Amino acid sequence: MAEHLIEFRNIKKRYGSVDALGGVDLYVDKAEVLGLIGDNGAGKSTLIKILAGVVKPTSGEISVRGSPVYGWNAARSREVGIETVFQDQALALQQSIIDNVFMGRELVGMFGWLKAKRQFAEADRLMREIGFTSKAFTPHSIVGQLSGGERQGVAIARAMYKQVDLIVLDEPTTALSLTETAKVFHYVRQVRASGHSIIFIDHSIHHVFDIADRFAVLDRGKIVLETDRSEVKSVQELIGFMEHVAHPATDVQLPRRGSRWASALTDQADKSPPRSPTGEDSEVEKGWRQFSGQWLRRFVFEHRAALGTLAVFLVMMSIFVAANPAVFTTWSIYSSVLTTLPVALFVVVPLVFVVAGGEIDLSFPAVMGFASWAFALLVQAGFDPLIAMVAAILTGLVLGFCIGMLVVYAGLSSLIATLGMNFLLRGLIQIVNEGRSIALVTLGNSLSYKLFSSVILDVPVQILWAVGFVIFATLLYNRHRFGAHVKAVGDNPDSARQMGINVKRVRVRLFVFMGVGAAIGGTFSTMINLTWWPTAGDGYLLPVLTSVFVGGTPAWGGVGTVMGGAIGALTVASIQTGVVAAGLSGFYVQFFYGLIIILSLLGHRWNQIRYR
Incomplete structure (x- = not known):
C-alpha cells in the first residue's frame, strides 16, 4: 500500500x-x-x-x-x-x-x-x-x-x-x-x-x-x-x-x-463583506483599478500622501510670496529656514517609523537634551567633537533601548511611558545643572564644526547631512527588511507574529532608532548654537508631532511616509518665518499652524483609507 x-x-x-x-x-x-x-x-x-x-x-x-x-x-x-x-x-x-x-x-x-x-x-x-x-x-x-x-x-x-x-x-x-x-x-x-x-x-x-x-x-x-x-x-x-x-x-x-x-451544515446565503467603509467602492478603489501597468499613475497613487503634503506646502509658499515678493525672492529667507530645519528632520524621520509601527514616543525632547548634554560635557572636557558625537549617539541609543524595553517587556502604554520618561530625564538634567548652560567657545574652530555646521556656497552644510539621512531612511522604510517588518507589526501584529516576525524585537528597535535620531538632532542643535541649554529639545515636541501627521503618516499604524514627514517638517519650519516675513504679526503663527494642519488632514482623509 x-x-x-x-x-x-x-x-x-x-x-x-x-x-x-x-x-x-x-x-x-x-x-x-x-x-x-x-x-x-x-x-x-x-x-x-x-x-x-x-x-x-x-x-x-x-x-x-x-x-x-x-x-x-x-x-x-x-x-x-x-x-x-x-x-x-x-x-x-x-x-x-x-x-x-x-x-x-x-x-x-x-x-x-x-x-x-x-x-x-x-x-x-x-x-x-x-x-x-x-x-x-x-x-x-x-x-x-x-x-x-x-x-x-x-x-x-x-x-x-x-x-x-x-x-x-x-x-x-x-x-x-x-x-x-x-x-x-x-x-x-x-x-x-x-x-x-x-x-x-x-x-x-x-x-x-x-x-x-x-x-x-x-x-x-x-x-x-x-x-x-x-x-x-x-x-x-x-x-x-x-x-x-x-x-x-x-x-x-x-x-x-x-x-x-x-x-x-448546509450552505447559507452569505454575502461578501463591504469593500469600503461606505459599503461601495471608494473613489480611490475605482481609480486603483485603472493603475495596473501604468508606472506614473501607480507612483502618484503610492505616494499620494507625500505629494498632497507637497501641494499644501507650495500653496502656502505661494501665499507668502504674493504677500511680500521682495523678501521671498531672496535666498536669505530660505537659508535661515534650512539652518534649523535639519534638527527637526533628524527627529521627524524616526518618529515616522515609530508611528507606522503602531507606537508613539513623547520622550524624544528629553533624549535630545540628555544626549547633547553628554556631547557638551565631553567637548568642554577637551575631547575631540567627533568622539563626543559618537558618545552622544550611543547615549541616545541606550536611552532608546531602555525606553523600548520599558514599553515592550513591562507592557506599559507607549504614550504614558514615554511621556513619563520625558519628565524624568528632563528633571534629572535640571537637578544636576540647576539651569546653567554650557558654552562651547572652542567648537567653532574644530574640524567637526566645519564638517557638520558650516556654510558652503550660502547653503548650510547641516541640511545636506539631513537630506542624506532622509534618503537613507526612505530606503530603509521602503527597501529594507526592517521597514517591511515595521509596517507589518504596525498593521497587524498578530499576523506578523504568525509569520515568524519577532514583534517585540521590532518594537524595541523602533525606540532605539528614535533615540539615535534624537541624539543626532540634539547634537546638531548644540553645534548650531555653540551652546548647550538645559532646555535643549523642549521646543520640538509639538512641531515634530505636527510634521509627522501633516506629512501623511496616520495614527493607526501600518502606514507611513518618510518623505511626507520631511515635507511636513519643511512646511512647519516655514510657517513662523513666512508669517513674520510676510509682514504679519506673530499672532498669525498659531492661526497658520491650525490652518495647515486641518487642510493637510482633510486631504489625507480623502485619499487614505483605513482597511482594519
Whole structure:
C-alpha cells in the first residue's frame, strides 16, 4: 500500500476532564483535497491546531510519508511541509500583495536590503499560478482593496511560496458570496493541479462536496465517516450517509428533513463583506483599478500622501510670496529656514517609523537634551567633537533601548511611558545643572564644526547631512527588511507574529532608532548654537508631532511616509518665518499652524483609507 503524505493515528487531546479529540485516525494523500466536515464543537479547531503544531496532542502518532515524527510542534509542522491558513487569514490589509506573500521571509541581499524585482516577479508568478488572471490588480495592489475571495487567494499563494506539500484551509468561504466562493474553489483546484494537497474545512457541506476528492466527518472528537467522492452521487446522499452513522436505523437514501446535519451544515446565503467603509467602492478603489501597468499613475497613487503634503506646502509658499515678493525672492529667507530645519528632520524621520509601527514616543525632547548634554560635557572636557558625537549617539541609543524595553517587556502604554520618561530625564538634567548652560567657545574652530555646521556656497552644510539621512531612511522604510517588518507589526501584529516576525524585537528597535535620531538632532542643535541649554529639545515636541501627521503618516499604524514627514517638517519650519516675513504679526503663527494642519488632514482623509 502506498504511503500517505500525512497520517494521524489515534490522536487524542484532553483538556481537564473534557475529551476534545477521542482518538482520531485520518490521512491525506498527495495532490488531493480532503474535505473535513463538522459542526461547532466537533473538534475541528483542535485538530487544525494540532496539525499546525500550535497544540500538542495528549497521545497518538503523527507520520509523514510513512515515518513517525516525534517532538511535534509548529517548527516541525513547517519543516515537513504543512502550512495552515487560519480563518482570519493572517493578512496585513494595509500592505501590498507582495508584502503579505513575503511577510517574515523576505527575499533579501546583503545587509537585509530587499530584492524588490525578484519579489515582484515571484509574487506575480504565484498569483497567476493559482488563477489570478484579472488585469485589475498587480502584486503592488493593497490587500485591503481586494474582495474576500481574492484575499483568500493571497493567503493561499503565500502558503504555496513556502513550497509546502499540504495546505490547511480553515473556513475559507466564510462570509463570501457565491461569486467569491467560486474564486476560492478555482484557486484550490489550481493548487491541487500543481501537486499540492489541501485539507478543506468548512461548515457548508455544499462547499465541501463541490471541491473535495474525499470526505471525512468529525463528530464529538471522532471521525465518524470517511468516503471518496466517487462513492457519493449528491450532497443529499452524503448527508444520508452522515445521518446513517448518527442514526443507524435511518435509510441512507432518505436523509431526515430538518436534521442537524442537513440544517447545520448546509450552505447559507452569505454575502461578501463591504469593500469600503461606505459599503461601495471608494473613489480611490475605482481609480486603483485603472493603475495596473501604468508606472506614473501607480507612483502618484503610492505616494499620494507625500505629494498632497507637497501641494499644501507650495500653496502656502505661494501665499507668502504674493504677500511680500521682495523678501521671498531672496535666498536669505530660505537659508535661515534650512539652518534649523535639519534638527527637526533628524527627529521627524524616526518618529515616522515609530508611528507606522503602531507606537508613539513623547520622550524624544528629553533624549535630545540628555544626549547633547553628554556631547557638551565631553567637548568642554577637551575631547575631540567627533568622539563626543559618537558618545552622544550611543547615549541616545541606550536611552532608546531602555525606553523600548520599558514599553515592550513591562507592557506599559507607549504614550504614558514615554511621556513619563520625558519628565524624568528632563528633571534629572535640571537637578544636576540647576539651569546653567554650557558654552562651547572652542567648537567653532574644530574640524567637526566645519564638517557638520558650516556654510558652503550660502547653503548650510547641516541640511545636506539631513537630506542624506532622509534618503537613507526612505530606503530603509521602503527597501529594507526592517521597514517591511515595521509596517507589518504596525498593521497587524498578530499576523506578523504568525509569520515568524519577532514583534517585540521590532518594537524595541523602533525606540532605539528614535533615540539615535534624537541624539543626532540634539547634537546638531548644540553645534548650531555653540551652546548647550538645559532646555535643549523642549521646543520640538509639538512641531515634530505636527510634521509627522501633516506629512501623511496616520495614527493607526501600518502606514507611513518618510518623505511626507520631511515635507511636513519643511512646511512647519516655514510657517513662523513666512508669517513674520510676510509682514504679519506673530499672532498669525498659531492661526497658520491650525490652518495647515486641518487642510493637510482633510486631504489625507480623502485619499487614505483605513482597511482594519
